[in-house]
Amino acid sequence: MAPSKRSNKAAKGQQTPKQPPKPKGPAIVRDAVALSKLIEAIGETPGGKRSLSRLARTCKAFTEPALDVLWRELDSIVPIVGLFPGHLLKKTRRPGLGFSQAPKDEDWQTIINYSQRIRKITYDENASNVSPAIFPILDECRPMLYILPQLQELTWKVETHAALERCTIFLNPSLQSINLEVGAKLPKLNDFLADMSSRTKLKGFTFVSPTSLPDSFTELLIRQDALEKVVLVAPGALAPGIGRWVASLPELKHLQLDLTGRSPIAVEGFFDELRLRSGDATPSSVGSRDSGVFSGEEFDFTEIRKSALRLTGDLPPKGSFVSLKKISLTGEVANIAVFVKHLESDLVHLDLCIEDPPDKADWQDLCEMICDRFDTTLQSIRITATPSSKFADLVRSTSRAEPPTARLSLEKFAGLRKLLRFEVDLPESVVFYPNDIKALAKACPNVEIVRLCPLARFPLPHSPKITLEDLVPLISGCRRLNTLAVVCNAGGGSEKLLNSQHASSKSLLRLHFGHSWANDPLQISIFLSHLAPGLELLKFFQEKTRPGYIETHAKAWQTVSEILPHLQKVRESEKSFIELPLPELELPDTCDKGIDATPQTRSFGVSAQVQTEEEGIQFSPELVSCGVEAMIETCEMSIDATPQVQEIAIEAKPVTVSTAVSAMVQAEDPFHKATPTSLPPTVYIISSLLSFLTFAYRFTTFPFAYTSRLVQLLLGRSKIENRQTQETVEQPKSPVVGEFLVNGHGSTLEDDDSIPLETLPVRQ
Structure with missing residues (x-):
């Protein structure tokens, strides 16, 4: 029987729809997120911007993400001026010289297209690469209200008030961070800060100046209550009023202060006004200025009492900055210890810029305080040197170089279980001993990145105190360690370590040895192939023009970098042999034998007592008090209650009766007067x-x-x-x-x- 037309139509309707064509090209091009990550990684490499520029001009798929990375951060406004047509500029190859004629609205089209990509821009007046006449023209001829509508971070370094005023054309509502560096005292700085605070809602503010802060600094920035990062590097930044304002910021996460050249009492003054109504008005209080004697000229006993209580350890701390996560402090180690003592927040990142070399006792006190207060929260520690301390590093590169002798002991670090990153970069305190490595490995078992002065130089005949074998406790004890940068005296490993499986780390991927010494390249390569079988990057200094360059050691490390990949392949092949199944062997002839295998048993008793512990849990319910406002809605109404009145007229006529009585008297003489008679x-x-x-x-x-x-x-x-x-x-x-x-x-x-x-x- 032939199928009907209706059944044929149904069969056609049941056919599967056609699938859309799959996009062509590599997977890295199809995935936008992976492509952006790749572009960012290329931009961070040496010469990365040049490579991104070539990618943007070569491949259409790379154009947009490459341009986004290239224009995201600008260190000058010269690239923006260079986007104008060439006939508007005085010199096309030098846009910073200014305009020859004012631009029109159609000349801004290229800038409008590229302005959406710019997120960060920097202006430095001392660079002298931009003519001051450019800013008035940009302000007067701009076709839109904001030249850079997507700008998020602005860095402005000026010396004069006129240069400071040029910053106003870049202030837009999307701005999140302003970094202001003022080189001299400006007369109208208060007006600029008031204008900036009224036009923006910032998350980060930086003020760096050799002059003191304005007297009304906190009042000018009172509107900026959403700040998450505050950097104050200027005289007067440790005033009690500044401390009160900084502590009142509810969203503060990062604080950076400069404690250089200040006394410990001045550092404590930063916390004086954090607690109101502390009882300082009484003579017996610590902060009271009253001596208890009624006198017109009283002596200030405040500092004496604080110093005495500080020596005995009875000075009560002032808790503050509960939401603070990262702190950056610059100055002497003693001042940093005083400041850290007052913090009760759960710090995650600690960045210290210290005077090198530090005092030994102060450094040990600071290490113990850090481990005691932030042992459960601290994730990274970074220690660098102040600019004044780096002068010794410059002298060491000359013929008058002296061997480094200062040591930065790490033996006081303990219990930093959450620490993931530990970096030390100092010019003087570059000497580390095996005990420091063991203490660090014990204190930070979960550390991932360790850098111990990788730029240090040890001129002949002085060599580093750490050998390659001394790094084994750190490599084997920290199973998450992936990056290690240290200067050591490398050599071959002992037979015991080469046969130990625990000395090998699969997580170690990057090694930076800097100016390390190398004796036997082959033995070093064998030992490194055992310590880090999965090593991907081996870095060392091999530039001849670099200070501290020693040709013998540089050639040895170059040989190690050439041999090490081949040894790694040999070890991988050896490990693959172990995983292969063993071949089947012929079984020998066997015979049955009986063996008395009665086990010898012994009976003994074990006293098993359960150890119990009593724990009390304080349970306090969270109560919420709610109030309900009940108000009766009333309305006013007026009623006209005027009574109705009617006027009624009544005719009242009294009934009258007329009665006439006739009384006639006979008169005798008509001419005489009639005399009436008596009436009835x-x-x-x-x-x-x-x-x-x-x-x-x-x-x-x-x-x-x-x-x-x-x-x-x-x-x-x-x-x-x-x-x-x-x-x-x-x-x-x-x-x-x-x-x-x-x-x-x-x-x-x-x-x-x-x-x-x-x-x-x-x-x-």
């Missing part, structure tokens, strides 16, 4: 009642209507009098005794003369 009692009662009501109404409304009622009453009375006069004259009627209109006012009024009630006030 009912009329009087009604009149009295009305008068009472009228009085009550008046009493309630008197304050409001007194005036109006008075006017109305007067008007009413005048009308009544006029009316009576008219009636008397016109119509002689029967005499009317009286007619009363009783109303609210008790007056006799007509209807037209009544007072409207709307005008009366109504009390609610």
Whole structure:
């Protein structure tokens, strides 16, 4: 049965996708990390920059990593100026002479491309290889804010204030370290430090000057609280204020100070202000200046008390620099011992630059102090000489040379289990003895690199005190030793050492013998092939123009370097024979025999008592106190609570009753005046009642209507009098005794003369 079209399509869909093509070329080119490591290793070799320049011009794969290494560190700004087009420079082959015309924006394109590679740059005013007129042009014509945006370390060596100001164009936010070397006292140094501190956030700061530090040095650098490395080589660097500022840096890892020419009391003054409220105000305290006597002119007893307690060992130390890992000190051994005594941090690296030769007692005290305080943390020790001590080394290269006699004893070193690197490079103390090698091998069993004055010279007839056999305890005892540099009197090894397997070290790869002596090249080669069968590099001084060159020994070492590789191959082949399986041998004829093999036994008892130890563990839980702030959110609201008011008018009309009473009296003589007769009692009662009501109404409304009622009453009375006069004259009627209109006012009024009630006030 033929397969369907659908099944054919499914089969095609199940085909594996095509794999991308593998990159071509060697593996070292494909791996970017391995390639960068290789380029860096080439750059560190003699003539490495020239080799990298050739690689960058030869192979495209090497161009970018080679340019990164070549432009990463510059010892001058001349290469940067040389990137401008040639027509802008006064001399193309000498860019440091300056510009003939100002560059434009398009002329900066090459500098912008290369500026991303520069990480470190150095400027030295005394070199005089850069014209001062270059800096103003760079500052005015730059097309971007920062000329070197990726710059991390800046080294500036100046003598004048104008040269110091040129540094500002290279200050950018990415800058991590500034090394400032000032040769003279500058008047505006404080302004520069304030500007630098406000524009950067540094991790390393170096200040080297023969003049004293500014008075406000700590205030100017108060913003730099992230410093990890501080180098102060200037007078005033041991002031108590400087010590307090350095100790307050929380991230400080590396500290370098110069203790040359200072007294031990001045060195201790560096730690005086580290502990506040130490009780120095009391007369009984060590640091108090009060003698306990009430006097206007008191004597300062501080130094006397400190000196007395220092002699007895009762002076309390001041702990400081807890996070410090590396320290570099320069000066006398006694001052270094005083400074190290106050440190309570776990030092990892110790770099000492001492006056050579040191005092024997002070050196032994320093060695014991180092081993006692940093035995569990110290990983490297480096001991060099001050510039003043190297003068003797220069004299030794002349005809007035004297044999070296100073010895740097290593017998006091002990218990440095973590030490990996031990280096000594001194011009005078170059004499070592076999006991020093044994003590070093016992004290540092895990050491990897040992250098014991490899540049030392021993003119005839004085020879080195160490032989090649004396190095066996160090080579066999330190199983991680890979680099050894020492000057010795080499010779053949004894038969016992050649037959000893423990005298051979597989880890030893590099040997540097310097100006060592060599007697028998063949015996030395045989012994070295046994001591270091995996040796890769044998170095010695063979330059004829080098001071201390002895032609006989140089030729002997040259012979050793030629013979040694062949002997190593012979030893490797001999070792390979041991690993081959043995051939099968024919078994001889055998016969059976019986042997009484009853073992003899003995019974004995062993008292096994378990040794117990009691240990107490102090357990203290870590407590964290937390506070919760509970605040009630409130809001303010206003409510209009104005009551609603309505005005209501009530018409109050009192009910009035009008009563008229007619009283007529018969008159005998019309021309005589009518005399009223007496009225009935009912009329009087009604009149009295009305008068009472009228009085009550008046009493309630008197304050409001007194005036109006008075006017109305007067008007009413005048009308009544006029009316009576008219009636008397016109119509002689029967005499009317009286007619009363009783109303609210008790007056006799007509209807037209009544007072409207709307005008009366109504009390609610």
